[in-house]
Amino acid sequence: MARINLLSPRLANQIAAGEVVERPASVVKELLENSLDAEATQLDVDIEQGGVRRMKIRDNGRGIVKDDLSLAMSRHATSKISTLDDLEAVQTLGFRGEALASISSVSRMHLTSKAYGEDEAWRVEAEGKDMTTAVRPASHPDGTTIEVRDLFFNTPARRKFLRTEKTEFNHLEEVVKRLALSRYDVGFRLSHNGKQVYDLRPVTDQLHAEHRLGTLLGKKFIENALTIDVEAAGLRLWGWIGLPTFSRSQADLQYFFVNGRVVRDKLVAHAVRQAYRDVLYNGRHPTFVLYLELDPATVDVNVHPTKHEVRFRDGRLVHDFLFSRIHKVIADVRPESGEAPTQIGGAPDAEVASMPTQQSRMAFQREPQSAAGGVPWGAPNNNPVGGEQVRGQLEGLRQLNENANQALGVVGGGEIPQGIDPLTGEILELASNSSMPRVETEQTFYRQEGDNGRRFEELVSESDAHDMPPLGYAVAQIHGVYILAESSVGLIVVDMHAAHERIVYERMKNAFYAKSVPSQPLLVPINVTVSQSEADLVEDSQSVFEAFGFKVERTGVESVMVREVPIILINGDVENLVRDVVSDLTVNGATDLLEARANELMASMACHGAVRANRKLTIAEMNSLLRDMEVTERSGQCNHGRPTWTQLSMSDLDKLFLRGR
The missing domain is CATH 3.30.565.10 (Histidine kinase-like ATPase, C-terminal domain)
Incomplete structure (x- = not known):
């Protein structure tokens, strides 16, 4: 040697x-x-x-x-x-x-x-x-x-x-x-x-910073981005996140900085992906430029030769902070009123899931957030959904179909609407038709009774022009698929099934999480063999499982027993689901797989419960849907991440017909 x-x-x-x-x-x-x-x-x-x-x-x-x-x-x-x-x-x-x-x-x-x-x-x-x-x-x-x-x-x-x-x-x-x-x-x-x-050139203000963003990342990003600036527990998060409709086929427009250092971190990626989960296509990736500021002593940057990775002292705190703040910004997106949207123009980017050709981007506004904790300020959200309507919904998910008129918000008329049995997944016919629940707000200028034949001009004449709802008033329905509405900006086009699907889904989630999750004991408990460290993790994470209606007990050095499961997941592969949850807890210190699975099933139920295409709606029913969209979180996208509405301003319409030339 x-x-x-x-x-x-x-x-x-x-x-x-x-x-x-x-x-x-x-x-x-x-x-x-x-x-x-x-x-x-x-x-x-x-x-x-x-x-x-x-x-x-x-x-x-x-x-x-x-x-x-x-x-x-x-x-x-x-x-x-x-x-x-x-x-x-x-x-x-x-x-x-x-x-x-x-x-x-x-x-x-x-x-x-x-x-x-x-x-x-x-x-x-x-x-x-x-x-x-x-x-x-x-x-x-x-x-x-x-x-x-x-x-x-x-x-x-x-x-x-x-x-x-x-x-x-x-x-x-x-x-x-x-x-x-x-x-x-x-x-x-x-x-x-x-x-x-x-x-x-060096910049020090927001306007010029956004100009630099547009130069480096393209104008479409800044036109389709929401700003965020929140602070809590010694952490500050600020920057820009792309609208869900501005997603990419690959994760090439994602920039995350920790104390000014660009990083690629699995914990960060998981938190952002979880925040966007309800509003993106499968396989699509969100866009963002985000900056996290925290005490340098709480993050280790010396874990990789190229310094692209970091390790947080309290990874769970950072993960939950990122998820909750980004999730809230996306949820607070509301249809914009007053100002016309920015025009994209031309064919959409092949890499971007944006609007169809010659349609303007969706315009939004969200409730401002304070620097401390991101608590909304300003006028409260007076959405009555979740009050008596939610309390009248299920005591358990099985009762969804008994109260389907409220829980699914099915529009009346035409064929008999359908619901889903949460235990078996079978489609059930409801006993009778029902009308779509009407949301009472200060901007509701119609009556459910007797409005079916009223013209848009009559509805508008009852209100001041400045009080027109963001999505305006319905004037027609096209081929039983799209609702046309006239707003103060111009023309609003709504995919009624996609919009109603989001409304139904959000109501179902509110009902699901407003109460303790109903669970079902198993006749034959399921024994799952795991490693000793995984068994220790299950024993220490009882609150995670119990929050979703699971009862999992440690029965040996390398085994656990599943005794109860939530009703909504009764027909799932329980053993593999538990294994996946344990794996997620091991890697990320947290898990959202149980919530993700429950949300997938509720999204499927909402799709079946939403108003179907080719249904003829009255003007009153169309206006009711528009009002619900204005007060529903994430109403800009359906459960699959597709846009639910878009608008063409008067200037956009003038360009189409070459007016003024």
């Missing part, structure tokens, strides 16, 4: 570079983060051939004094931490002191810097097998310029794994984009092969 030898500095740095330097984008990330830590307010990035041939980064930061230049090229040399306490509360983007040494070992790198208050600038480069440094005088303003040429010239095995120039530049551009989104107070310039790509 060979004797143990000390690795040469160059070989040690090249091994370290394997963790730090993967491609040109990795180099740019490390160097730009160093510049930001040096308090730079302007960063210029000049790239050639995707960064393989040349990368030049210039900043106006504090610079490096002459005596520290040689040390800066050494491994584990940094000015950002000095004690263990510093490491436990890192507030800088870089801190390991490996970047410059690793980069210089696999490229030809020159560093020129002039420190604040110094009279001269100096240039340093590493030379020879032993990585000895040579420092020479240079001409340079305050700040630092680093030029990296011929990446992986001395490690051809690494170089052959690089992709095409376009692919490498796309990765590099994404790095610049993420850092530009993390620091609005810093200017960024990016050029590739002599062509300017970005010239982003």
